[in-house]
Amino acid sequence: MKRPENELTAKDFQKNTKTARRLLAYLLRATDRAINIKSMSRDRFNSRSGEIETSLVPLAVSEHTGLGFYRAFCARFGVSVSGADSEWGPIEVWLPEGRMRWDALLAAIDYSDLRLVIQENPGFFASFATNRDEIIGEDEEFDMFPEPKTVGCYIPKLPEVLIQPRALRTVWTTIGPLSRGADSKTGNVTMFGRELAINPLTGKRAYVPLFSGNSVRGMMRDQIMGRWLGLLGVKTTDLPPFRAHALLSGGHVDKGADGAKVNNEVRSRVRGVCPPWDLVAGCIEQQIMSGRARVNDAIIVCQETAWQTYGAVNPGVPLLEWAESLPEACMMTTMRLETHHKHAEIPESDGDQMLVNIEVIPKGCQLMHSFQLWGIDGVEPVTQACFADWLEDFRAIGYVGAKNAHGMGGIAFDPYLPGPGTPELPDPAIYLDFVEKHKQEAIDWLMSPKASTDAVPSAAKPKVKRGKKELVEEPIQPDAAFEDGLL
Amino acid sequence: MTHPSGSEFMSPSPEYIRNTWAFANSSWREAARRHWSPRPTDSVKVTAWMAAPVAWDGYDPITLEGALQSAVVLRETGRTPDDVFVGCPSDASLEDADIQIPISDVPIHVEGRAIPIACCSVGRFSEDAVPTLRYIRKRPRAENYRTKIVNIAMAEYKASNIPVATVTCTSITFWVLGDAERLRDLLRDCGHLGAHRSGGLGSVLGWEVTVDATSAHWPAWQDERGRLMRSVPDSLCEYAIGFERRAANLRAPYWHKRTQALCKVPIVEVAA
Numbered sequence A: 001m002k003r004p005e006n007e008l009t010a011k012d013f014q015k016n017t018k019t020a021r022r023l024l025a026y027l028l029r030a031t032d033r034a035i036n037i038k039s040m041s042r043d044r045f046n047s048r049s050g051e052i053e054t055s056l057v058p059l060a061v062s063e064h065t066g067l068g069f070y071r072a073f074c075a076r077f078g079v080s081v082s083g084a085d086s087e088w089g090p091i092e093v094w095l096p097e098g099r100m101r102w103d104a105l106l107a108a109i110d111y112s113d114l115r116l117v118i119q120e121n122p123g124f125f126a127s128f129a130t131n132r133d134e135i136i137g138e139d140e141e142f143d144m145f146p147e148p149k150t151v152g153c154y155i156p157k158l159p160e161v162l163i164q165p166r167a168l169r170t171v172w173t174t175i176g177p178l179s180r181g182a183d184s185k186t187g188n189v190t191m192f193g194r195e196l197a198i199n200p201l202t203g204k205r206a207y208v209p210l211f212s213g214n215s216v217r218g219m220m221r222d223q224i225m226g227r228w229l230g231l232l233g234v235k236t237t238d239l240p241p242f243r244a245h246a247l248l249s250g251g252h253v254d255k256g257a258d259g260a261k262v263n264n265e266v267r268s269r270v271r272g273v274c275p276p277w278d279l280v281a282g283c284i285e286q287q288i289m290s291g292r293a294r295v296n297d298a299i300i301v302c303q304e305t306a307w308q309t310y311g312a313v314n315p316g317v318p319l320l321e322w323a324e325s326l327p328e329a330c331m332m333t334t335m336r337l338e339t340h341h342k343h344a345e346i347p348e349s350d351g352d353q354m355l356v357n358i359e360v361i362p363k364g365c366q367l368m369h370s371f372q373l374w375g376i377d378g379v380e381p382v383t384q385a386c387f388a389d390w391l392e393d394f395r396a397i398g399y400v401g402a403k404n405a406h407g408m409g410g411i412a413f414d415p416y417l418p419g420p421g422t423p424e425l426p427d428p429a430i431y432l433d434f435v436e437k438h439k440q441e442a443i444d445w446l447m448s449p450k451a452s453t454d455a456v457p458s459a460a461k462p463k464v465k466r467g468k469k470e471l472v473e474e475p476i477q478p479d480a481a482f483e484d485g486l487l
Numbered sequence B: 001m002t003h004p005s006g007s008e009f010m011s012p013s014p015e016y017i018r019n020t021w022a023f024a025n026s027s028w029r030e031a032a033r034r035h036w037s038p039r040p041t042d043s044v045k046v047t048a049w050m051a052a053p054v055a056w057d058g059y060d061p062i063t064l065e066g067a068l069q070s071a072v073v074l075r076e077t078g079r080t081p082d083d084v085f086v087g088c089p090s091d092a093s094l095e096d097a098d099i100q101i102p103i104s105d106v107p108i109h110v111e112g113r114a115i116p117i118a119c120c121s122v123g124r125f126s127e128d129a130v131p132t133l134r135y136i137r138k139r140p141r142a143e144n145y146r147t148k149i150v151n152i153a154m155a156e157y158k159a160s161n162i163p164v165a166t167v168t169c170t171s172i173t174f175w176v177l178g179d180a181e182r183l184r185d186l187l188r189d190c191g192h193l194g195a196h197r198s199g200g201l202g203s204v205l206g207w208e209v210t211v212d213a214t215s216a217h218w219p220a221w222q223d224e225r226g227r228l229m230r231s232v233p234d235s236l237c238e239y240a241i242g243f244e245r246r247a248a249n250l251r252a253p254y255w256h257k258r259t260q261a262l263c264k265v266p267i268v269e270v271a272a
Helices: A018-032 A042-046 A048-062 A065-075 A101-109 A111-120 A122-130 A138-144 A212-231 A240-248 A265-271 A275-280 A303-313 A320-322 A381-397 A429-437 A439-447 B014-018 B026-036 B066-079 B181-188
Strands: A092-095 A096-102 A168-174 A195-198 A204-209 A282-284 A287-289 A293-295 A334-340 A355-360 A364-374 B041-050 B103-108 B113-118 B129-140 B160-168 B173-179 B204-211 B243-249 B260-266
Touching: A018 A048, A018 A065, A018 A092, A018 A101, A018 A111, A018 A122, A018 A138, A042 A048, A048 A065, A048 A111, A048 A122, A048 A334, A048 A355, A065 A101, A065 A111, A065 A275, A092 A101, A096 A101, A096 B181, A111 A122, A111 A204, A168 A303, A195 A303, A195 B129, A195 B160, A204 A303, A212 A240, A212 A293, A212 A381, A212 A429, A212 A439, A240 A282, A265 A275, A265 A287, A265 A439, A265 B204, A275 A282, A275 A429, A282 B173, A287 A320, A303 A320, A381 A429, A429 A439, B014 B160, B026 B066, B041 B181, B066 B181, B173 B181
Parallel strands: none
Antiparallel strands: A092 A096, A168 A364, A195 A204, A282 A287, A293 A364, A334 A355, B041 B173, B041 B204, B103 B113, B129 B160, B243 B260
């Protein structure tokens, strides 16, 4: 391809997603061609498409401007944007209709569009950038890609007054970086999970960091069961494994549990003897049960979610004004660099030394969170008191998410307040008294075998051994980790 | 008593009837009928403004009646519906197991039996709705179990990461003929729609209940363009559009096959 004669500027382009996708693809192609093969190993050079693919999302997330993103990208691949390492001058992008200097091109891209198209498919950019020869007609393909977000397609009229479901709400403020953990890994970067959300004020779609209610519920289950067992003075390793599994992980659906006879005795006994179970429930002894607690997603306070959060966070300010004062969702995360040291000086050290990047919500951000007690009027006072007790405990612990041992996930919040029509929770002392009075009954239940094993095939029809050693349930010595606490 | 075939058979004894689930639960069901039957029949538009995506597999539409029935059970008994309905035989008749909600019904004869069809449309997603995906993770706390080895890859302690098809939208709307005041009251206990509610899916930010006193036609079953708005027996809504013909259930709870019949089921679309 010959150098185009026509010089383009940012004003020649309309800022939108399609423009961002096309210009970024050509920019990365130009950058790839500026990579000096001598600046890296041949293996790395040959596999650079993979490196480009895995580096794009973390770089787009960790930087907050187009210039910053491109600086970081060029630094990673040893490219001088000013052309210091070549005789050709600053990097120039060759488009079919003309040429453009890299900085003019970045000025034509909105950064939220850049993030959106990168998160849509980083592999596309890596493929386009590293393709050896231009393909005839490839530029026309950009027009065929659908828009990943729709601008102004539907803007509903938001209601002025809503009937709020009865719930308890608060607003968390992060006092340390918040990691969600367990999302997709991009290279050596663990990302913060995102979910598509719609901003009804603008009609735009965006990927908003997601802290799901299910993850809060898992943490709640751990803490509330741990506290109950702690009050009883029982260790989880003292329990029959099936019961520990039910209490701490919700149990499993035995074969036949879905069609098994409903055992009223088991159901009422477990709800009566174990108030935390009444809240989180699960499947126990072939009984699939519903918990009373419904744990909602923690909604991060940003422009896209302003319509959901303004009533809880800043009710006095008009919605539009409030939304405009907030950052966009794409600006709500940053990168945290951690290192894992090999300690090679220690003989037989078999660790790997590596750098690990974790995408986090930085400290100072806010998330709106709520719980609902399903049919709160009929929830037993002891169960409500158990919930109140745990809320106090949760506030005192003040950690959510992953990497707590690394100092991440610290949050601060005011006590959860009942919404309109929601009764106050009772005094936690009711729960503590109950546990004290029914201690022996609870321990007897915890240590008891399964109430019924009718439909458990392993119990009814023991399988013929085929030479494999059967795992036998037997007590193990509690290790030091369990000496101090339960979990 | 004589069977239509001519043979005589025994009617159930009073003692048997007293031991049935229907008899044991007749008092609260009667109270529910008194408290929650629709007094005035308003044309009500119920909009759920969503705080989270709703779990929806694209097959059976989202409905409101089941959520309202749950709320009635909780209000009247203080217990969860799954606890209340333990012992209820799966072949119990509608008369013995139906739960009153403040939505009007129209009894329709289907295959020789009268089934009350609720005057309530299925949920229609707002135009900005988009299909999404949510993963629901579950992991065993293996280090706390009293076994030497916990296999988290299979069997009872298996860790799971289950994808759930969801729809992200700003609102879901239902058109109802029913009692607006009672609906407003009951909806405060309906915090979620769809499945996987305990982990926050289908969480409702708030309900908007508006009464339209002027409308001559209310699209609870069929809208003005003829689009079908809820599942109806195949014999009804002859000139409807926007439906598929298949077996479906006509009365909440819709998972129960008690009222299964050949139906016209509305097609609910979500824009890509």
